[in-house]
Amino acid sequence: MTSTEATIVVGVEGTARSGAGDAAAVELGAWEAARHHVGLHLVHGHQAAPRWLQARTTTDDDTPERTRAMLGRIIDRATIAHPDIVITGAVNDGGLASAITAASAGSGLAIVTADSRVRYGGLLAGLVSIQVVTHARTSVLVVSPPTPRGPPAIMARVVVVGVDGSSGSADAVAFAFDEARARGARLEAVYVWELPAPGNGTRPGPLQAAADRMLHEATAPWQDKYPDVAVVHDTVRGDNPVRALNDAADGADLIVVGRRGNGGFDGLLLGSVSDGLVRYSRRTVAVIRRDAAMQ
Template identity: 45%
Template sequence: MAHQEPGWVAVGVDGSDSSRYALEWSAQEARLRGLGLRIVTAVEIPDPQDPFTGAVTPVDVEESPLFRDGQSLLEYAEKWIGQLYPELETRTRLVLRRPAEALLETAEEPGTAVVVVGSRGRGSLMSAFAGSVGVELAAHSPVPVVVLPKQHETAPGARERVVLGVDGSPASRNAVGFAFAEAERRGTTLVAVCAWQPVTAFALTMGPLPPEVFDEEPLAAAARETVEEALAEHRERHPGVPVDIRTVRAHPAAALLEAATPADLIVVGSRGRGGFTGLLLGSVSQSVLHGARGPVAVVR
């Protein structure tokens, strides 16, 4: 029987505090999933074909301070995780390309379950995994991407939950399945949030509106129906997961950020749908990524 490669949680590290938080979070996630941990760092070496940098040989690459820093970082990260989780299988990888490309390449490999990255980097590798990397990954990764905040805040007394944004879009439906599985692994509550906004604010740009659109009750009811329909199938699959449904009159990004503490995992779809249920459009997902005080998972 052929040997099966184990599944992996992949994490990008650059030596910053943010990436160290991402590393530890990833190890815990791998342990919960029964997977291994793949630790990735990226080193951008000058293009050997670039006449302004001169020829770069393989020996030059290995002698580069950035290359040596990358190797040292991976050795330290692997040793650190080995002390925290000695039972966890870890592998390291140094990739000679842009950080986003390095992690996208890893995300596309068979066996990769999720990719994790810090939102800001200020380490020895010149902020390799900066905020824009998380956004690029979230837009293109075939697997869920988890982005950890710039600073690791704590929430004393707050229990970890999974906070899910729901709007009925295809990406949102995929996010629902991911969120239920995460809540079940953690033995915690799933908080499902559907935000709605009154259309009266858009009356001047849309022209005359019928009187019934000024009644907010149907909007709130429709939001509740959207959540119930989106969750129904997964509630049957995960009957042990407590669910707290919240329909909120607010901007969707604000509703999710308000509902979550730093201890929670926020789960959003990468794209949403228009109309009054316009939750989780790309701009909303980005707003959540930039404003969250805890981890954010973006699911395509």
């Protein structure tokens, strides 16, 4: 039995439309739990519609009893597929985002599907993943469900990590190297830099050279620790970090970024960048909190 501090937490939506996403998130959570020798905890949030919405929603299938039965079936299937992992589950009041956030206080990693939404009975609201990334107390994996012809979430061929030289991105680099080795994937380290406004005398050549140097310095210690991971360095000039990183990650299966970066526009890993990737990327995104990465 493993300690609760290391448990992997997975949010389960449990609806007909979320089947593929839930399955991908649970499978990824089980894989992470097995390789880290920790437990897997599945959570679902039961949230009744506000009274003024209840007349417009369908709640017959959204009772606490049915919700617990649904989660029990998912746990049973996961236990059969992964008998060597201790798998537990809970239904919390207050919705899926709050359930994952509360459980993440004692976890090593939280996992949520990219298209899970806050729901009141039959009505949909905002993305659960944005709320979890914003409020969770650990690192978060936002899983993009595989297409019918696509690979499962754990079969990443390429892992991309955004780097800006901050302590936050250092943790992201560490997480990315560990994931790349475990998956047998190539790692692409990306730094996005912007040319200052015209007229200030700054030339692109020195800035490009500085970006190249910083990127190699940021990855060098981890290349020594993970010599079997093939690394590609890519410095990209652009004024939109989210778009530039997404473009650089074309063909990748996992993008890793830090939750907080330098705090200036020239830093890549601002909270707005991680939020933008979670909202718009069609790839699985890992958002790493400072000192929260499982190693």
